[in-house]
Amino acid sequence: MSSVGKNTSTFSEVFCIVCPLGCRIGVEQRSDDLILQGGCPRGQEYARQEVTSPCRVVTTTVRILGGEIPRLPVRTSAPFPKERIFELMEFLRALEVIAPVRRGEVLVENLLGTGVHLVATRTIRRLGKGEEGSAGA
Amino acid sequence: MPRSVDAEVVVIGGGPAGMAAALSAWEWGARRVFLLERNPHLGGILNQCIHPGFGLRLFGEELTGPEYAERYIEALEKTRVEVLTDTTVLEVGGDRHVVAVNREGVWIFRARTVVFAVGCRERTRGMIRLPGTRPAGIFTAGCAQYLVNIEGYLPGKRAVILGSGDIGLIMARRLTLEGVRVEAVVEILPTLSGLLRNYVQCLLDFRIPLLLSHTVLEVLGKERVEGVVVGRVDEKGNPVGEKRLLPCDTLLLSVGLVPESELLKKSQIPLCPSSGGPFVDEDFACDVPGFFACGNVVGVFDLVDYVTESALRIGRRIGENEGHTPPRFILSPREGVATLFPQRIRRGKDGFLYVRPKEGLRKARLSLIHNGKEFHSLTFPLCRPGEMVRLDLAQVSWPEEEGEVQVVLRGEKHVDLL
Numbered sequence: 001m002s003s004v005g006k007n008t009s010t011f012s013e014v015f016c017i018v019c020p021l022g023c024r025i026g027v028e029q030r031s032d033d034l035i036l037q038g039g040c041p042r043g044q045e046y047a048r049q050e051v052t053s054p055c056r057v058v059t060t061t062v063r064i065l066g067g068e069i070p071r072l073p074v075r076t077s078a079p080f081p082k083e084r085i086f087e088l089m090e091f092l093r094a095l096e097v098i099a100p101v102r103r104g105e106v107l108v109e110n111l112l113g114t115g116v117h118l119v120a121t122r123t124i125r126r127l128g129k130g131e132e133g134s135a136g137a
Numbered sequence: 138m139p140r141s142v143d144a145e146v147v148v149i150g151g152g153p154a155g156m157a158a159a160l161s162a163w164e165w166g167a168r169r170v171f172l173l174e175r176n177p178h179l180g181g182i183l184n185q186c187i188h189p190g191f192g193l194r195l196f197g198e199e200l201t202g203p204e205y206a207e208r209y210i211e212a213l214e215k216t217r218v219e220v221l222t223d224t225t226v227l228e229v230g231g232d233r234h235v236v237a238v239n240r241e242g243v244w245i246f247r248a249r250t251v252v253f254a255v256g257c258r259e260r261t262r263g264m265i266r267l268p269g270t271r272p273a274g275i276f277t278a279g280c281a282q283y284l285v286n287i288e289g290y291l292p293g294k295r296a297v298i299l300g301s302g303d304i305g306l307i308m309a310r311r312l313t314l315e316g317v318r319v320e321a322v323v324e325i326l327p328t329l330s331g332l333l334r335n336y337v338q339c340l341l342d343f344r345i346p347l348l349l350s351h352t353v354l355e356v357l358g359k360e361r362v363e364g365v366v367v368g369r370v371d372e373k374g375n376p377v378g379e380k381r382l383l384p385c386d387t388l389l390l391s392v393g394l395v396p397e398s399e400l401l402k403k404s405q406i407p408l409c410p411s412s413g414g415p416f417v418d419e420d421f422a423c424d425v426p427g428f429f430a431c432g433n434v435v436g437v438f439d440l441v442d443y444v445t446e447s448a449l450r451i452g453r454r455i456g457e458n459e460g461h462t463p464p465r466f467i468l469s470p471r472e473g474v475a476t477l478f479p480q481r482i483r484r485g486k487d488g489f490l491y492v493r494p495k496e497g498l499r500k501a502r503l504s505l506i507h508n509g510k511e512f513h514s515l516t517f518p519l520c521r522p523g524e525m526v527r528l529d530l531a532q533v534s535w536p537e538e539e540g541e542v543q544v545v546l547r548g549e550k551h552v553d554l555l
Contacts (some may be wrong), residue, residue, distance in 0.1 A: 006204075015337050017333055017334035017338070018338050020332075020333070020524055022333040022519075032453050057189050057199070060189050061286055063289070068177075071287060071288070073187035073201060073286065075187075083341065089315070104205050121187065122204075123200045
C-alpha cells in the first residue's frame with residue numbers, strides 16, 4: 001500500500017487478494033469518507049478493511065515443556081491488529097506451555113486485551129518416563 | 138532374518154498424499170493396508186507449515202498445516218490401516234516387493250499394490266550453480282522452516298532469500314516475526330513466482346524489498362556467509378548493469394521443487410520428462426500394473442487440497458480391480474504449457490487434469506486438440522505460472538478415435554510485475 005499525502009485527502013492503492021485476479025483498488029481517504037475505485041464489491045470491502053483496520057491471523061510457535069517435540073505451533077483465534085503483531089510476538093516469547101496439549105485448545109485468552117485468543121494447532125502428547133523426545137516432523 | 142509380510146496395499150510416505158491414499162484404499166475395501174513413514178510422526182511437510190491457507194477448497198476453511206494433517210491422522214486412527222513410523226523404504230522391486238528398515242529390523246512386504254507418495258525435494262545450491270565460496274549459512278527455505286518451526290532454532294540474524302516461490306515468501310515473514318532482518322527477496326524472473334496474497338502478507342506487510350529480474354551473482358564469506366552480490370539480469374538470466382553487495386549471514390534458497398523419483402527409478406517405472414515424476418492416468422495408476430503414485434511425486438501441486446484429491450482417487454481403482462488396460466489417450470504438453478498431469482486417460486469419465494502455465498496470460502484459453510481439431514476448451518481471465526489450471530475431466534466429451542491429445546494454452550501475454 002502506497003500513500004500520497006494531501007491536505008484534505010489521502011490516496012492509496014490496495015492489492016486485492018480476495019481472488020487470484022489481483023486487482024489494484026484505489027482508495028481515496030477524505031476527512032470522514034472513503035472513496036474506492038476498481039475491483040468488485042468483495043474486493044472493495046477488503047480494501048476498506050485494509051485501509052481502516054488491517055488485521056492478520058498470526059501463526060507462530062511457542063515453547064512446550066515435557067512434550068514429544070520442543071515447539072508447539074499456535075494461531076490467533078481471529079485476525080489480529082496488524083500494527084500490534086510485534087508486540088504479540090514479544091509477549092509469546094516469554095510463554096511456556098506444559099504438555100500434553102490438544103489441537104484447538106485455548107492457551108491464552110484475550111491476547112493483549114484484543115479479545116482474540118491463542119489456540120494450539122497441533123496435538124502434542126506428554127512424554128512418559130524413559131521416552132526419548134525427537135524433533136522429527 | 139527379514140520379516141516377510143503379505144500385503145494388499147503398501148503406501149510409501151505418510152504425508153498428505155500417503156495418508157489419503159491409505160484411507161481411500163481402506164474405504165474401498167482393501168485390507169492389510171500398510172502406511173510406511175520414515176519420520177516419527179505422520180503429516181510430512183505439513184507439520185512444519187504452521188501458516189494458514191490449507192484446506193480452503195476441501196473444507197471451506199483456512200487451516201494450518203498441522204491442523205490439516207491431524208484431520209487425516211485422526212481418520213486413519215479409526216481404521217485398521219497399519220501405520221509404521223520411523224520406517225525407511227530402501228528398495229521397491231518391479232515384482233512389487235518393498236524392502237524397509239526400522240528399529241525392529243528389516244521388513245520385506247510382498248504387495249499386490251504399491252503406492253508411491255514420497256513427495257518432492259527442494260532444488261539445492263548445486264542444481265542452480267550458485268557462484269562464490271561455500272561457507273556455512275546457506276539453507277534451502279524448507280530446511281530453514283524445519284529448523285525454526287520444529288526444532289526452534291534460527292538459521293541466522295540477517296538473511297537474503299533467493300527465489301520468490303511461496304516457501305521463500307512464507308519464510309521471509311516467519312524470520313521477520315522471529316527478529317531476523319530480511320534484506321530482500323531476489324527473483325531471477327521478471328514476475329513473482331508465488332501467490333499474490335503471499336506477496337502482500339509476507340513482503341508488503343513488513344516492507345521487505347522484492348528485487349525482480351535480479352539474482353545472486355556471488356556468495357561472499359569464508360567460514361560463514363558475510364554477504365551476497367546481487368545484480369540485474371536480462372530475460373536469459375545473464376547479468377547486466379549494476380551489482381551491489383547485500384551484507385547478510387544467511388542465504389535461503391527457494392528455487393523450486395522436484396519430484397523425488399529415486400525409488401521409482403529402481404523399480405523401472407517410466408518417468409515423464411516435463412514433470413519429473415512417473416506417467417500416471419486419471420486414477421494415478423503408473424504405466425506398470427500394480428503401481429500408483431500420488432501427490433508431489435507425480436508433479437509439484439500448488440495446493441495440498443489437490444494432493445489429497447489426487448490420492449483419494451486411488452482406492453476406487455484398487456477396489457474395482459478391473460485390470461490394467463492400455464490408455465485411450467496420451468496427453469502431451471504443447472504451446473504455453475510447462476507441464477501437466479495426468480498424462481494418460483483410461484476411462485475419461487471423471488478426475489481432473491492439472492496444467493502448469495509456462496507464462497502469465499490474460500484472456501487465456503486451454504484447448505484439448507486431437508487430430509488438429511479442438512474438442513474441448515476452457516477460458517479464464519488470467520493465468521500465471523504460480524497457479525495451476527485445473528480442468529474437470531467429467532466435462533470433457535472425448536473423441537471416438539484413440540490417440541494423442543495436445544494440450545495448448547493461448548492468450549494475451551501478460552507481463553505485469555506480479
